[in-house]
Structures are given as structure tokens and as C-alpha cells.
Amino acid sequence: MQIFRNSKVIVMLMIAALLFAFGTSNVFAAKAAPKQKNIIMATTTSTQDSGLLDVLLPIFEKKTGYFVKTISVGSGQAMKMGERGEADVLLVHSPDAEKKFIADGYGVNRQLVMHNDFIILGPAADPAKIKGVKSSAEAMKMIAQAGSLFLSRGDNSGTNSQEKKLWKTAGINPEGQKWYQQTGLGMGQTLNVTSEKQGYTLADRGTYLAMKKTLSLNILVEGDAALLNIYHVIEVNVAKWPKVNVAGAKAFANFMVSKETQEIIKTFGVSKFGSPLFFPDAGKRVEDLGK
Amino acid sequence: MDLIVQGVIKAFELIISFDPEVMGITWLSLKISGTATFISLFIGVSIGTVVALTNFYGKRVVISLINTGMGLPPVVVGLFVTMMIWRSGPFGFLEILYTPYAMIIAQAIIATPIVMGISLAAIQNLPPNLRLQILSLGASRLQMVWVLIKEARLPLLAAVMAGFGGVISEIGASIMVGGNIKGYSRVLTTATVMETGKGNFDIAIALGIILLLVAFAINALLTQIQQRQHPR
Amino acid sequence: MNSEAIMKIENIILRRGGVTVLDIPELHVKQGRIIAIIGPNGAGKSTLLLTMAGLLKPNYGKIYYRGNPVDSRASRSEMRRSISVVFQEPLLLNTSVYKNVALGLKFRHLTGSEIEKSVDESLEYFGISSLTKRSAKTLSGGEAKRVSLARAFALKPELIMMDEAFSSLDPPTRESLMEDLRHILEETKITAVMALHDREETLRLAQDVTVMAAGKIIQSGTTSQIFNQPDSEFVANFVGTESILEGTVSSCAEGHMVISVNGKVIEAVGDCSIGQKVYCCLRPENVTISGQAQGNTSARNVFEAKVSRVIRQGFFYKLTLDCGFPLVAYITMPSYDDLEITPGATVIASFKATAVHVIRRER
Numbered sequence: 001m002q003i004f005r006n007s008k009v010i011v012m013l014m015i016a017a018l019l020f021a022f023g024t025s026n027v028f029a030a031k032a033a034p035k036q037k038n039i040i041m042a043t044t045t046s047t048q049d050s051g052l053l054d055v056l057l058p059i060f061e062k063k064t065g066y067f068v069k070t071i072s073v074g075s076g077q078a079m080k081m082g083e084r085g086e087a088d089v090l091l092v093h094s095p096d097a098e099k100k101f102i103a104d105g106y107g108v109n110r111q112l113v114m115h116n117d118f119i120i121l122g123p124a125a126d127p128a129k130i131k132g133v134k135s136s137a138e139a140m141k142m143i144a145q146a147g148s149l150f151l152s153r154g155d156n157s158g159t160n161s162q163e164k165k166l167w168k169t170a171g172i173n174p175e176g177q178k179w180y181q182q183t184g185l186g187m188g189q190t191l192n193v194t195s196e197k198q199g200y201t202l203a204d205r206g207t208y209l210a211m212k213k214t215l216s217l218n219i220l221v222e223g224d225a226a227l228l229n230i231y232h233v234i235e236v237n238v239a240k241w242p243k244v245n246v247a248g249a250k251a252f253a254n255f256m257v258s259k260e261t262q263e264i265i266k267t268f269g270v271s272k273f274g275s276p277l278f279f280p281d282a283g284k285r286v287e288d289l290g291k
Numbered sequence: 292m293d294l295i296v297q298g299v300i301k302a303f304e305l306i307i308s309f310d311p312e313v314m315g316i317t318w319l320s321l322k323i324s325g326t327a328t329f330i331s332l333f334i335g336v337s338i339g340t341v342v343a344l345t346n347f348y349g350k351r352v353v354i355s356l357i358n359t360g361m362g363l364p365p366v367v368v369g370l371f372v373t374m375m376i377w378r379s380g381p382f383g384f385l386e387i388l389y390t391p392y393a394m395i396i397a398q399a400i401i402a403t404p405i406v407m408g409i410s411l412a413a414i415q416n417l418p419p420n421l422r423l424q425i426l427s428l429g430a431s432r433l434q435m436v437w438v439l440i441k442e443a444r445l446p447l448l449a450a451v452m453a454g455f456g457g458v459i460s461e462i463g464a465s466i467m468v469g470g471n472i473k474g475y476s477r478v479l480t481t482a483t484v485m486e487t488g489k490g491n492f493d494i495a496i497a498l499g500i501i502l503l504l505v506a507f508a509i510n511a512l513l514t515q516i517q518q519r520q521h522p523r
Numbered sequence: 524m525n526s527e528a529i530m531k532i533e534n535i536i537l538r539r540g541g542v543t544v545l546d547i548p549e550l551h552v553k554q555g556r557i558i559a560i561i562g563p564n565g566a567g568k569s570t571l572l573l574t575m576a577g578l579l580k581p582n583y584g585k586i587y588y589r590g591n592p593v594d595s596r597a598s599r600s601e602m603r604r605s606i607s608v609v610f611q612e613p614l615l616l617n618t619s620v621y622k623n624v625a626l627g628l629k630f631r632h633l634t635g636s637e638i639e640k641s642v643d644e645s646l647e648y649f650g651i652s653s654l655t656k657r658s659a660k661t662l663s664g665g666e667a668k669r670v671s672l673a674r675a676f677a678l679k680p681e682l683i684m685m686d687e688a689f690s691s692l693d694p695p696t697r698e699s700l701m702e703d704l705r706h707i708l709e710e711t712k713i714t715a716v717m718a719l720h721d722r723e724e725t726l727r728l729a730q731d732v733t734v735m736a737a738g739k740i741i742q743s744g745t746t747s748q749i750f751n752q753p754d755s756e757f758v759a760n761f762v763g764t765e766s767i768l769e770g771t772v773s774s775c776a777e778g779h780m781v782i783s784v785n786g787k788v789i790e791a792v793g794d795c796s797i798g799q800k801v802y803c804c805l806r807p808e809n810v811t812i813s814g815q816a817q818g819n820t821s822a823r824n825v826f827e828a829k830v831s832r833v834i835r836q837g838f839f840y841k842l843t844l845d846c847g848f849p850l851v852a853y854i855t856m857p858s859y860d861d862l863e864i865t866p867g868a869t870v871i872a873s874f875k876a877t878a879v880h881v882i883r884r885e886r
Contacts, residue, residue: 040389049489054473069389071470072485086377086388188488211490214294243378420610423578427608428627429678431600438626442616 039248040069042079042087044158045186047231048072050206050277052268059264060255066248072186076156082106082234085241089249090234091256093158093204095286096165098232107234113256114265114278115230115289118162119208120221121191122148122200130200136224137169144172147179149199153190154182158229163202166226191215204229206277209269228289230281233257257282294492301493302500313494317501320478323391324459327398328406331454334399335406336447340440342407343414344422357411360404365397369464372397376468389470394478397464402454409450413443445516456509460502479505528587529554529682529714530575535584537574537738545570545581545738552682557708557715559729559746561722563761567738568718569611572684575716577603604631607675611687613667615659620651620670623659627678645677648707665696672700676707685717689724701727722763726750726802726882734758746884750802751849764841766810766850768803769884772796780881785848790823791879802882807841809878810852813871814862822873826850830868840864844872 047053048070057068071078071087075094081087083106091113092098101107120130120139128146130139143150152174153160167174174180181199183190187207194201195215208219221227233253238246255261262280269277281289305313342353376382376393387393417439425435440447462480469476471485479502486495530552537545545567552558552575560568573579575586577599586593588602607627615623624645628638646652649669654662662670668688675683688704689697705728708715719725725732725746732749734741734757742749742758750767753759770784772795780791782803789803811822826846834841840859844850850872854864862870 038386045488048485051489057473067475069470069472069475071389071472084377084379086379186488188490192487192490214490214492241378243383418612418614420612421614423573424608424610424614425626427576427578427603427606428674429604429630430627431630434630438616445617 040087042081043091046204049188074155074157082236088245093231094161109235113231116205118227121217122220123198131220139221141170151194151201152182209273298492298496302497305497327395328455330399331402331406336410339407339410361408365461366463369467393468398458406450406454413446531587533585535581537581558731559725562735566735605681607680607683609675609685613671620654624674645673649673682714766805772799787847790876804880807851807853823876825873828872
């Protein structure tokens, strides 16, 4: 501690810190300087957690020169950001909310990008005996009747709204029930919690596959048409929010549905998990999916 | 158990091999928090010193405000900064939401009251006659203030470290205003949460270990300083 | 002695929180003198020193430094640069001894070699050259005090203010520091104002004394005036009831001194160089009064004395005597009656050589 006795050292430390600060700002500036080169893309935690964006974004950025700021939140919050004009483009999977979003004039050009599917996960012991049940709503009903622990994202995300839809179909209101817990966390976190508590949950297949090795959860219900998880890209309406980077949003949307990107989506995850995490759907109709 | 052991082993591999992703996140954390601390050092020490050395009406209120500010919840700061700088906010034109700049601003707001409060106390804790003694030796006001700051350098250093320790381990504000953007605004804390969420426990553990090491280094220095006797 | 005043203060009033802590109609600091300000705790000694040094701003009143009024920021800072202040606590900075002593010189933007010369000289004066590189934090109390004095003297001030320079030092340290300080003050001829609370320190160092209480000056005068002619009960009590006699050592051998006081000779115990100016202190209860000289007394000092004043104090009478030098003695009521003492009467006063407390004083 001898060094701190010397005021010169302190001055030198300060200078070092100053250089440090300048160095820092230069690095930031290199990436952030070109105006309207930034695109704020609000998306779901599932796309982020699957790692797909880590593959796609560098390609897009290299190609176009845009810099994409991915804000990964639930689909609900992503659309809220769009409603306030805080995001330029959305990549979300909450079809009903999306339709309302478009209808309210917040977004334009909703395009189908890809899908994977939701699965109902649970412990190997399966206390509610739902394994192999074909109807997802039926399985939900059985969980409720057995009073087995169910973990909900509870964050208005795409997964969460899908889950609510299933409860509705099953004719059950789980709110406030003892066996129904809301994590308020992203998909990956919620899977961790579910695995830890050995409960049931609804998850997208992509995230589950990506995290499978660390989870002790099994797929109990899958393949129901009601479990499709469909991703759309939506450009935020510049007419509502003039600050929106409309060109950037368009470029990103176009990139997502381009042939090259669709090809990458098709093979993403195959080498790692043995099966793809997403199925490219650009140009298809929603009604034709899963057939 | 297996998961933990494997995670820790892998984590050490990542650290020892200087994994570019882990190192990048660490470096970015140090840069952002370092810059924020540096800014808070200037604002905090100067205002803290002025408040300590002057007498004015309402000084007590100001001091309790500063002390309250030392415990500002980062998420509240994050929320406030977000609302200020989002596109529809008063500073929206700056277009700095989801940038490291926004993180620096938020972290500086968190660190400044900490640095200010500790500097204030440090200057106030100097012997009361020291000011007069320095003046009597022929110092100008500015010379006196500089000597006092130098004399309080150890607690001031502690202030800086407390500020730095506070912001580098802070997550609430960082994720709100920075957005956890890969290679751009992803720092140790936000990355740790995300990697845990993704189930990449090895990276999460590696980041956690680095964060711990940084915290440990800060605390070791602080302890050293505090163990030193006060000057006569 | 040059009696020109280096500093004059007039009608100084200083209030703190509505309380008047200083009310000084007039005080002169004479060039080249060593002035002690004494008084009980809380008398305002330190406040007066700081006010005189220009560090505290009085609510009212004027300070003249070298005849010029100190009434502007510029004149105050100019005065401040001519005055050094040594506080009660050493107030050293947490750095090396050298840097501490150099501090004031640095404020004056002197060159490195000028600073070095002054610092070395000042450290040398106080016999602490060996401490130059030490960290101020590691010094003992006495060493720290010396460094703070060296720091003040390094500035070669015209006037030095010292607040309780010797407080909280152990007796040997205090003794040696007092002796060194006296030499340095003599040699440098720097005017000094010292707040003191110890009578012995005052007697040894000061030429002039100002007694304070409750922010006011009670009495000012030369040291001998204050100690021998207190003009109030308060001062008398504060300086003590001892007789304090100025004298010069005329011979000294084997622990036995002969001191001439006003042409009389007093014998005392102790060692001192011949020609040393001293004070002989005598407690009144050690002075024996009798009607006539007794051959068999063991007292070495026997004087014929004229009673100049009698005051009754409880069961005692306090006599002020004139033996060619002033002397105070106590006598019990029966003895008083036996001896039929009245003012103007002649008695014999005697005291032992061991009863004389000798204090060396300023040459």
C-alpha cells in the first residue's frame, strides 16, 4: 500500500482512468456512430435463448451495415415497445396479440417467418398422468385436476399467451390456485425453475432442446395442432412514430424471410441437437402449418 | 452435483483459455463501470467536498439527501433513465437507449451519491483545525482544498472502489437501459443471468467467478486501506 | 527592548451562535517580545490567537499589522503570510516529514532548492534532521510537535502564534522542547504569542503576560507584574499565591545556589550556571514569621521584613511583606495575636533553601 502515499501515483491513476474512458468512448463510437444505422429489434426470450439470433444477426449486419440491438423480452412486452415506438421491428410469437397490434395500427407488414412447436414438459414421475395424451387442453385439465404444480411464465410472452389460451380451452381458470405458480421469468429461467421444482410447464421446443442437457424434464405432450408456435416479423408503423427506423425495419424483415435466411433456419440446431429447432415458413399460410 | 463440478471445470477452462466471448464481456464491464465510476468521481468528490467545506442553510437536508442517494435502488435508476431517454422521452433525441452510454449514465447516477457521501464524510472527518492550519501556512483556498482532498485520499479511494463495486455488480439498471445486446451492451451481470437462462451454466459460472474476483480484488484493497491507521 | 507594536487589535468582538466569545478592547503585541496568553479553559485564548492570525473573522473591530489596517481580503492574506500558527495538535499531513515542513513554502511557489534549504535549516533548529524521510504518521507525540514547529519556523515568519505548545507531552519531552524553543526564539528574535495554561511554562518563556477569562482580558503586563502584582482576586488565584522573585544566580556549587534578588541574597538548592536569570518561587505556607531572629533556626534564608498589608482569610492571615523584595506569608490567628502584627510592623521572615523553587527564565 506504499504506492498510495504518493500523490503522483494517484494522478497517474486518474490519467490512466481518463485514457481508459477515452479509449472506451472510441470503441463505442466505432459501432454506434452512423445515425439510423441502429435497429432496435424487440423479440422473445425464446429466440434469443435458442441462439438462432447469434447466428443470423452477424450475417445481416455484415450484409447491410445496420447494427441490430436485440432487446429480448416477452412477446407482450415486445409489442408494448412497438406500441410506444421504442422498437423498430418485432420478432414475436403471439398471433392473437399480433393481430390486435396490427389492427390498432401500431405495426405493418406482418410476415410469417418460421415456427416450431410448444410442448408440455413435466417430471418423469408424471403425477398427473398426462404422458401421451393427444389433446393439449385435456392434458392441462388433468394437471389442474391432479393439483400438480404448474409453472407459468406469467409475463405476457408468446408462450404465456399460448398457455392462457390452452387453459381457456380447457375451461379452467388457474389464477390464484395453489398449484399454479408464475415465475415472471424468461423461457430458459422458467425451465430451470420447473426442472428444479419438478413441476409441469409449457415451453417452446427450441429452447427446450437447447437446454435439454441441464434439465430433468421430459416431453409429455406434443404434436397437437393447438401447440404450434408461430413467429412473425412485424415492422413498427412509422406513421405512428416518426422516429422509427423504417428502412432498417424493412431490411430486417426482408432478411428474415429471404431464401438464404430461411435456409439457415432450416438447418440451425441440427448438428447440435440432431433435429432442427425451427421450421422456415416464409411465404406459407398459417393455416397450412403443421400439416 | 455433476453439473456443478463440470460447470466449474469448464468455467476455469474458459477463463484460463481467455475465451474471447468471456473476455469481451469482462472487458466491456470494466470499461462501462470504470467510465461511470470515473464520472462519479469527479461529480461526487467535487460536490462532496464543497458541501463538507461550506456552511449554508439546509446543509443537513442536503447531507441526508446524499446519504439516501447512497442507497438508490438500481432498478429505480434504470426506470428513471429509461423514461428519460426512450424515443418519446425528453432526451429521446439523443438516441442512446440500449447503448453503453445509457449504461454509463445509469451507473454514474448510481455511483455518484456513493462517492459523494463517502467523500463528504472523509473531508468532514479530517481534524477540524486542519483547514485553518493549512490556511495559516499561506495556502490559497484552492490550495487548501487540494491539500485536504489529498489528505483524505485513502477514504476517497475507498469511495471510488465502493462506487465501482456497486455498479459493476449491478444488474437492474444495466439490463433496462443497456438491453443486454451481444458484444455491445452485454456485461458480466446481464450475461450471467442470460447464460443461466439459456442453461449455459459453464459460461454463467465463469462470468460469476470473474465477477467474484473483481469484487474480491476491490474488497481486498478496501480492507487494506481501512486497516491503515489514520494520520496523526 | 523595542516597544514598537507589530500588531494591534482594537475593539474586537467575535460572536459564535449569538454568544460573545471574544471581547477585546485593545491588545498590543510588541515587536520581538514573547507574550503569553493565559487563562482557564474556555477563556478564549485559542480564539484570540486565531483571530489575531487572521483565520477567524471578528464581527467587529480592527486589526492593525505593522501599522496598516487589515480590512481586506488582500491585506488579510498578506498578514497571514507573515504569521505562522502552531496548533495544539500537530496536524501533520499523512506524508513524509520533509513534505510536511515544505508545505507552506510550496504554497509560496518557491524553487526546490530554496525549499530544501529552509526545510533543512528548520529541521536542524529543532534537532530532527534525522526524521526528514520518516512518514509523519510514525512519529511520537514529541517528534510530531517538533515537526509542526519546524513547519511554522521554516516560513521565517515575523510573528508566530502557538496554541498550547507543550500540552499532552510527557515531562522530559516537554522540558527539552521548551528549552529548545526558548533558544530558537532568542536566536531568531521572532515575536511570539503563546497560549499557555501552565504557570511554569509562562514564567520560563514569556516576557509579557495577558490574562484572559470569558473572552475578556483581565490583566496585561510584564510577567513579573502579573505574578507579583495581580490587580484582581481572579488573577491572583490563577497565577497562584506564590511569591515570585526575579533574580540572578551569583554562585553555584555542589547543588547549592546563591541567587541575588534586588540586592538581597537567597540561598536555594539546585544546579544552574552563574549569571542565569531565574525566578525564585516561594509558597506562603513555607515562610515562617517570628518576632525576632532566632539563632537556632535551620532556615538558611532569614530576612527582616516590613508588613505592608494584612488580609484575613478564614483562620489565616495573609501578610504581604517587604524584605527588599516582595514576599507573601501565611500566619495563624494565634500567632498573629501573639506577634501583635499590624501594617508597618517589622517582623522576621525565614524560609529553608529547599523551599525555594527555582525557575530559569528568559535572558
